[in-house]
Every structure is written in structure tokens, then in C-alpha cells.
Amino acid sequence: MLGYGIGYIGQGNTYNFMAAYFVVFLTNCVGLSSAMAGSITSIALLVEVVTGMVVGNLSDNCTLAMGKRRPFVLAASVTMPIIMVLIMRTIHGSTAVRFAYYLVLSIAFRLSFSTFEIPNNAFGAEIAVGYDERTRLRTMSRVFSIIGNTLGYVMPLWILELFPKDQEAGWQTIGVIIAIVAFGSWFSSFKLTKKRAVIGTKGAGRRNVARDIFVNYWQLSKLRSMRLLIVYKAAFACAFALFNIGTIYYLKYSLGLGNRYSSYMYVLSIIIFIIMTPIANKMALSFGKANQQMITMAISAVIGFGVFLLAPRSVIGAALYVGGFSVMQTSFWQLSSSIFYDVVEVDQFANNKRREGDIMSLVSVLGTLVTAVIVQFFGVFLDASGFDAQLTMQPDSVVHFLNVAYILMPSVCFAIGFAALKAFPINKKTFDSLLRALERRKAGKDYTEYIRDIEKMI
Numbered sequence: 001m002l003g004y005g006i007g008y009i010g011q012g013n014t015y016n017f018m019a020a021y022f023v024v025f026l027t028n029c030v031g032l033s034s035a036m037a038g039s040i041t042s043i044a045l046l047v048e049v050v051t052g053m054v055v056g057n058l059s060d061n062c063t064l065a066m067g068k069r070r071p072f073v074l075a076a077s078v079t080m081p082i083i084m085v086l087i088m089r090t091i092h093g094s095t096a097v098r099f100a101y102y103l104v105l106s107i108a109f110r111l112s113f114s115t116f117e118i119p120n121n122a123f124g125a126e127i128a129v130g131y132d133e134r135t136r137l138r139t140m141s142r143v144f145s146i147i148g149n150t151l152g153y154v155m156p157l158w159i160l161e162l163f164p165k166d167q168e169a170g171w172q173t174i175g176v177i178i179a180i181v182a183f184g185s186w187f188s189s190f191k192l193t194k195k196r197a198v199i200g201t202k203g204a205g206r207r208n209v210a211r212d213i214f215v216n217y218w219q220l221s222k223l224r225s226m227r228l229l230i231v232y233k234a235a236f237a238c239a240f241a242l243f244n245i246g247t248i249y250y251l252k253y254s255l256g257l258g259n260r261y262s263s264y265m266y267v268l269s270i271i272i273f274i275i276m277t278p279i280a281n282k283m284a285l286s287f288g289k290a291n292q293q294m295i296t297m298a299i300s301a302v303i304g305f306g307v308f309l310l311a312p313r314s315v316i317g318a319a320l321y322v323g324g325f326s327v328m329q330t331s332f333w334q335l336s337s338s339i340f341y342d343v344v345e346v347d348q349f350a351n352n353k354r355r356e357g358d359i360m361s362l363v364s365v366l367g368t369l370v371t372a373v374i375v376q377f378f379g380v381f382l383d384a385s386g387f388d389a390q391l392t393m394q395p396d397s398v399v400h401f402l403n404v405a406y407i408l409m410p411s412v413c414f415a416i417g418f419a420a421l422k423a424f425p426i427n428k429k430t431f432d433s434l435l436r437a438l439e440r441r442k443a444g445k446d447y448t449e450y451i452r453d454i455e456k457m458i
Contacts, residue, residue: 001127001128002140003189003191003193004124005141007116007120007186007188007189008141008145010148010184010186011120011185012144012148012151013149013151013185014080014178015117015152016148016153017152017153017156019240019245020153022041023037023379024249025171026102028167029168030091030102032099032102034382035379035382036095036379037379038377039376040102041106041375043106044107045110045369045375047107047111048110048365049368052114053365054209054213056357056361056362056364057213057216057358058209060358062200063199063201066194067194068123068126068198069122069123069126069197069198069357070194070197072119072120073189073190073193074190075115076112076115076116076186077182079108080113080179080182080183081180083105083108083109084109087102087105088171088175090171090172114364118360118364122360123356124137124338125341125344125356125359134342135284136281137338139280139281142333143277144185146274146277146330148185150270152178153266153270154263154266155177157260157263157266213358216358220355220359223346223347223458224457224458225343225425225458226343226346226359228420228425229343230363231419232293232421232424233336233363233366233367234366234370235414235420236328236367236414237366237367237368238409239325239409239413240371241378242374242405242406242410245374245375246405247265247406249402251318253398254313254399257315268326269323269326272323272327273330276330277330277334280292280330289338290339290426290427292335293335293336293417294418294422296331296332297415297418298414298418300324300325300410300414303324303325303411304325304407304410306320307320307407313399313403337360342426343359345435345438346454347359349438350458381405425456425457430453430456433450433453434457437454
């Protein structure tokens with residue numbers, strides 16, 4: 001578990017940095033408009049949608065001696081450092097040249113990141129097979145992810161404070177640090193998980209990968225438990241995209257906070273991550289992963305609605321909102337994958353297949369697609385509201401847009417996610433029934449006593 005978890009330092013480091021700061025870098029340092037910065041990110045995310053679909057399926061069918069998932073982790077550990085160093089360089093030239101340069105590298109980033117994320121997530125379902133064992137694995141991974149989150153969220157603002165008169169050098173320094181951490185984390189994970197590798201079996205004949213992907217996605221989406229998780233994932237992805245892209249803009253222009261004080265909000269998030277990790281683990285082991293997620297989504301939604309109505313331009317209100325969001329955020333990243341893992345056995349019962357890679361790629365692709373749409377619309381509406389990066393004080397229309405996009409809309413998303421989890425049928429009891437039914441079916445024995453629980457999942 002330790003070797004697997006180490007990889008999440010690099011995952012949290014790269015993902016959260018790019019999600020929180022890349023658009024800011026493009027608008028405030030490179031000099032592109034918000035709409036163009038949003039277009040770069042959205043196009044790259046759409047490319048990641050396709051990549052994610054392919055890489056999940058390929059990892060399910062990989063037959064290399066080093067395992068089904070580990071070759072992809074190795075590939076990402078080599079490519080990501082190069083991409084991070086190049087993408088955080090500030091180049092000068094025409095708008096078209098700058099747009100093309102950062103678009104190409106943003107696409108490269110998404111290709112490399114999905115090459116790590118989806119096979120590595122699927123790897124977890126092979127390492128841990130029990131309901132509670134998967135919770136413990138994801139909790140261990142979350143501990144390392146918090147280290148990555150700290151580097152991705154807090155470190156950039158501190159580095160920029162060291163370069164007050166040379167922001168280009170500051171951003172380049174950040175890129176180098178992110179690159180080093182990603183390589184060390186992912187390559188270490190590759191080496192340390194050698195004994196846990198699952199070797200794929202060779203299939204018969206050539207495959208039509210595109211057809212396999214769409215058939216698999218269609219079959220998976222017909223499962224009731226998977227459909228509910230799709231709503232849950234989409235709701236969180238929408239909220240998280242708005243939170244990530246909006247944080248710096250909201251803190252700077254709605255509250256008037258500088259980089260140093262904005263970093264304190266990220267420090268608050270990290271503190272909550274640390275406090276909540278053992279609490280979320282205890283809650284999940286005591287009364288189920290889905291119930292834990294449902295409770296934290298409800299808490300975050302209520303806090304968000306309250307702050308939006310009563311204190312949208314208050315530092316205290318912002319701290320409450322960031323704290324409430326952080327409770328849900330850390331719980332989601334800690335437990336959501338283990339919830340998705342449990343669909344593997346539902347699929348196995350319904351369709352006689354184990355498709356860990358396709359399941360993880362389906363939810364990842366969904367999240368990426370939602371994020372792409374949100375980022376694009378955020379940039380368009382931010383420009384339409386009258387945003388001007390050269391202004392220290394933005395018009396009231398910009399402030400109102402940021403309050404709605406950053407606080408209200410994520411809270412609505414969490415309310416939708418809560419409703420989906422309320423109907424989710426997999427818990428420790430029903431999952432145990434599923435495993436027993438699979439065992440009895442394999443042995444040719446009667447399993448009708450478990451059918452009632454299983455029908456709720458299918």
C-alpha cells in the first residue's frame with residue numbers, strides 16, 4: 001500500500017497546481033485573455049477525454065511482463081517532468097504564437113496525466129479487493145495526496161512572493177519544482193509496486209479498440225449503481241472545477257487579498273485535509289463510504305448556501321466556505337475511487353467481465369468533460385462580465401459573477417450529488433451479498449438468497 005500511495009504525491013502536486021494556477025498564469029503573466037486561456041484548457045481537456053477512454057481500455061488489455069498498469073505509470077513519470085518545465089516558461093510573440101505554444105503543451109500535459117491517473121486508479125482495485133480494504137488503501141493514498149496538494153496549492157504563492165519583480169522567473173521556478181516532485185513520486189511508485197503487479201492474459205486475435213470502448217461504456221452505464229455514480233461524479237467535477245479555477249480570482253477581486261493572504265486559505269484547506277482524513281476513514285468504516293460522502297456533501301452545500309446569502313464578500317465567510325468545501329473535497333478524493341471500485345464486482349456479476357480500467361476511465365472521462373465545459377464557460381462569462389486583468393479593482397459585475405460561480409453553483413452541485421448518493425444501493429451488507437453470490441455461482445451453487453440485494457445494484 002505504501003508504494004502505491006507514494007504516487008499520489010505527484011498526482012496531487014501536478015493536478016491541483018494546473019487546475020488552480022494555469023489559467024491565472026496565462027492571463028496574468030503570459031497576457032492572454034480569459035476566454036483564450038479557457039479555450040486552451042478546454043481543448044486540452046477534450047483531448048484528455050479521448051486519451052482517457054483509450055488508456056483505460058489499453059491498460060485492461062496490457063500483457064507486458066511488468067504488469068497491466070505499471071508501464072503507464074513509468075511512461076508518465078518520464079514525460080511529465082519535461083512538460084512541466086516547458087509549459088511554465090513565459091514566451092513572447094504574437095497572440096497566435098503564444099496560444100499555439102501553450103495549447104500544444106497543455107494537451108501534452110493532459111496526455112501524460114491521464115496516462116498515469118487512470119491505470120494507476122484501476123491498479124488500486126487489483127491491490128485491494130475487500131470493501132473495507134479498499135477504504136484503507138484510498139485513505140493511505142489520500143495521506144500522500146495531501147502532501148502533493150500542499151505543494152500544488154500553497155508552494156506556488158510562496159514562490160511568487162520571492163519574485164515580486166520577476167513573475168516569469170517565479171513561474172519557471174514553480175514548474176521545475178513540480179517536475180522534480182512528479183518524477184520522484186511516480187518513478188518511486190513504479191519501482192515499489194513491482195510485487196503487486198497483475199499480468200494481463202493475451203486475448204484472441206486483433207481488437208477494435210474504439211468499438212470495445214463504446215460497447216464497454218454502454219454496458220457499464222446500463223448498471224443502476226453506475227448511473228448513480230455518474231451523477232455523483234459529474235456533480236463533484238462541476239463544483240471542483242468552479243472552485244479550482246475561481247479561487248484566486250475570488251480571493252483577489254471579491255475580497256481584495258494578495259498572494260500571501262490567499263495562501264493562508266490554501267493552508268486552511270491543507271489543515272482540514274489532515275484533520276478530516278482519519279475522520280473520513282472512521283466514518284466510512286463505521287457506516288459506509290457512500291453515506292460518508294452523502295453527509296459531507298450535505299454539510300458543504302448548506303455552508304455554501306449560507307455564505308452566499310449572508311457573507312459572500314467577507315473574509316470570515318470565505319474561510320467558512322473554503323473550510324466546508326475542503327471537507328467535501330478531501331473526502332471525495334479519499335473515498336470516491338473505492339466506491340467506483342465496488343462497481344467492478346457488479347459488472348462481473350451482470351456481464352461476466354472485470355473492467356477496472358474501463359470503469360475508472362469512464363468516470364475520469366466524465367469528470368474531464370465536465371471540467372472542460374466549465375473552464376470554457378467560466379472564461380467566456382468572466383470576460384463578458386467586464387473582467388480586465390490590468391485592473392486592481394474589478395467592476396461590480398465581475399464581483400457578482402465570481403460570487404455566483406465560486407460559491408453558489410458548487411453548492412447547487414453538491415445538493416445534486418447528495419440526491420444521487422441517497423439512492424445509491426451499494427453498502428457493506430449488499431457488497432457482501434454480491435461477493436457471496438459470485439462465489440456460489442462460480443461453484444455452481446444456488447445464490448437466490450442474495451438476488452434481492454443484487455437487483456438493486458443492477
